[in-house]
Amino acid sequence: MPVMSKTDIQPASAPALAGATMTLSTIGARAWLVEAPGGFDLPSQRRVWALARLLAGDDDVEALIPGVTNLLVLFRHIPADETRVRARLHAAWEQAQAVHPQGKLIEIPVDYGGEHAIDLDAVCRHTGFSAREVVRRHHQNEYTVFALGSAPGFGYLHGLDPQLATPRKKVPSLSMLKGTVTIGGAQAGVSALTGPNGWNAIGYAELEVFDPLADSPALMAPGDRIRFLPQRIEL
Secondary structure, three states: OOOOOOOOOOOOOOOOOOOOOOEEEEEOOOEEEEEOOOOOOHHHHHHHHHHHHHHOOOOOEEEEEEOOOEEEEEEOOOOOOHHHHHHHHHHHHHHOOOOOOOOOEEEEEEEEEOOOOOOHHHHHHHHOOOHHHHHHHHHHOEEEEEEEOOOOOOEEEEOOOHHHOEOOOOOOEEEEOOOEEEEEEOEEEEOOOOEEEOOEEEEEOOOOOEOOOOOOOEOOOOOOEEEEEEEEEEO
């Protein structure tokens, strides 16, 4: 599961990543977390994808798990020299060049408003927009899947209109339906499972984002593009 350390930050202007240093920390004896500088933005994520591609050919690396503007690097064995590992990862970061994966376009029909949009009023109060304007701003943009995690097939989506950013709920919903279209901080999402959820529900999509029996179980993949299409608007 990706390590999500910046999911609630507000969008920032694109950072000048050239020359900017990443943050490096250990998670257990064999795992190292590389966090990109800057905010929740495409330049940071593209640099993370580039680093993952670069390290994929390293025989000492057992697994690479991209998260939201971070990368978890799991080595096959406990490194004998921590200083050497740090130098190695910093050098790889400097070498990595941003990549632009050509992901597939996924169009998701959405019923906005109605009985499942239990937090639409809260989003309106926070943003100052009418419900119709929230819906318009939500579906007018194209989103990019940054990473999968939290639940099987759940995609963390970048591309939300910054003025729609709404903090997660202090008291989560206990049984939000899978397929619920949500806003969580600066991100958008579609719930993968029915259960507790602290994101803000504004609509619903009749959608399976994860099918364990399919050749490709997850509907989304990092780099994919998402378009929300208004199928019905009930305000």
